[in-house]
């Protein structure tokens with residue numbers, strides 16, 4: 001059963017661009033065959049608690065004697081890691097909040113990035129997620145593409161690529177859609193056409209990527 005893990009983190013339950021795009025991805029995935037499964041986790045509606053202890057950043061064998069983890073936190077971490085391991089592909093709705101990821105998504109990342117489990121921390125090499133595709137949908141109010149004034153302050157995509165890609169060895173595919181505030185902010189009205197083009201491209205990319213990763 002080809003399984004998609006579908007994560008959202010937008011705090012907007014009515015007009016969210018990233019939610020619409022990840023839903024398009026998930027619908028395309030589910031439509032490929034009756035066997036295609038979608039596992040859904042809404043990090044905004046059901047937020048994870050912050051890490052109760054830094055010990056969760058380490059595999060049990062790498063913890064110091066004082067690093068004791070509460071059983072419920074250990075169980076939650078195992079659930080989240082298992083969801084990731086069992087998925088054939090992942091789609092993440094990652095709206096830009098204050099130049100970075102929403103704190104709800106950051107909490108999920110803090111749980112699943114574990115030295116000696118999902119990331120190599122010395123010997124042996126531990127990269128069970130190597131090559132797993134993860135499509136990251138970054139919706140943002142302004143513009144951060146190559147050459148844009150905001151390019152240098154996009155602290156979202158680079159940090160996700162660093163953690164999920166460089167450290168956890170996943171195959172990160174960023175899909176961005178810029179100027180989502182063009183219809184809301186008068187100062188950005190003139191960019192409404194560009195915003196619409198961007199959104200259409202991102203929407204088309206959802207269908208193409210879901211088919212690509214769902215049929216390989």
Ligand SMILES: Cc1cc2nc3c(=O)[nH]c(=O)nc-3n(C[C@H](O)[C@H](O)[C@H](O)COP(=O)(O)O)c2cc1C
Pocket residue numbers: 010011012015016017018019095096097098099100139140141142143180181
């Ligand atoms: C808390 C918060 C912080 C935001 N910070 C930024 C920002 O740093 N840069 C930006 O371009 N837009 C920012 N925005 C606008 C959102 O990125 C934009 O509305 C985007 O479409 C949100 O994704 P969504 O439509 O999936 O909810 C922010 C919005 C919120 C609610």
